[in-house]
Amino acid sequence: MDYLFIADPLDSFKIGKDSTLAMMRVAQAAGHRLWFCQSRNILWRDNVIVADCEPLFIKPSGTSWYELGLVEARSLHSFSAVLMRTDPPFDIEYLNTTWLLSAAVRQGAKVFNNPTAIRDHSEKLSITEFPQLIPPTLVSRELSAVEAFHREYRDIVIKPLDGMGGMGVFRVGPDGLNLASIVETLGENGTRTLMVQRFLPEISQGDKRVLLIGGEVVPFALARIPQGSEIRGNLAAGGKGVAMPLSESEKRVAQELAPILHERGLFLVGLDLIGGFVTEINVTSPTCFVEITEQSGFDVAQFWLQALEKELAHL
Known part of the structure; x- marks a missing residue:
């Protein structure tokens, strides 16, 4: 072929x-x-x-x-x-x-x-289709909406919709320090839409990358664990990647989404989970094959190839 x-x-x-x-x-x-x-x-x-x-x-x-x-x-x-x-x-x-x-x-x-x-699947916005699986989330350009969300949840994370690798991700704690400035800067004074989510303290155990391939779930995730005072687990932001088996709750979430996304033509998907909540659905160029393979012994690339060959045989 x-x-x-x-x-x-x-x-x-x-x-x-x-x-x-x-x-x-x-x-x-x-x-x-x-x-x-x-x-x-x-x-x-x-x-x-x-x-x-x-x-x-x-x-x-x-x-x-x-x-x-x-x-x-x-x-x-x-x-x-x-x-x-x-x-x-x-x-x-x-x-x-x-x-x-x-x-x-x-x-x-x-x-x-x-x-x-x-x-059809914005890597940030597509999570809104599955509200039962995501943390409290706001999508808005309006500072007043972000301020109201902060008053309700006290500890929040703000990020642009087109960011990658943890770029432009800010945490605002209960004191609300620099909230308006962050929103104005990231949102370019109301011209760009932002995503705001309740801060998940489980990030200390890692932002888990779970791979879905051909409608099946890879049984190991890569936990991207923040280092030092950093809140971002992204490897590009200095996070440490640790492969680990999926927990039962993570497996349930992944198994719920895998057939739905595969049916839509998404052969390879990278779910991002924090504390069992879905925070992103990556569809453009999901990664972490090598890290999971080297640390777990589960050959992700071979799994991918077998799934692709199977898919092609049925087309």
Whole structure:
């Protein structure tokens, strides 16, 4: 089979822990042919969605870990699978790429995750569909609404809807110190919508990344544990990643959401759970394959490949 990976530049990969690279390695080891392009290389030409892509070979070791062949123009529907692995942020160019990929799906391409499903699931806002699984949450541009939410819950977290890696996440305690300033700055004086949630003290035990693949739940989570005085567990913000088995409550939440999201075309999902509450549903480029595999012995990439092969066999 031929797998096309749409991803960020290969030289930007963090070789020791990149989930996309883990996918590439296991797919190549299984005998699949790999192809690579960036989202900028997806185009509509002669009434077909094509990729100006390159054959990719992953080398076994060394600093130069990949080898690319000559560029070829191939229709997306000629690939066995197209894997959209471009990292956030979800900006206008990411959106444009999903529209092109949706056109490719109409022409017969098999794209994971389905681009329409990606567009329909804001990684922050999609949690509001499942109010029984989330902490008290407010979504608003209005300072007065945030102030009222703070008066009710006293200890809150404020974050932008388009943030990633813990960027722009603020905690405001009972004293309300700098609340107005934070809202005005993050919300750019009422022009950007913010998400506000009750602070969950269980963050000290970690912000759990739970992976859903092909409608099934990976049995281990990566707990991103804040360090020092930091409230953010994100690895990009200095959190420590510790793999651990899912608790019964975490398993129930994941098993409730897995078939629903899979049915919508979300083959790979990264749930973020704090204290059993869902705080985000990541659908663009979920990670943590390598950390979970190395610490638990459960081969996430192999699990992903088997699920993908099964999915393709039924399409």
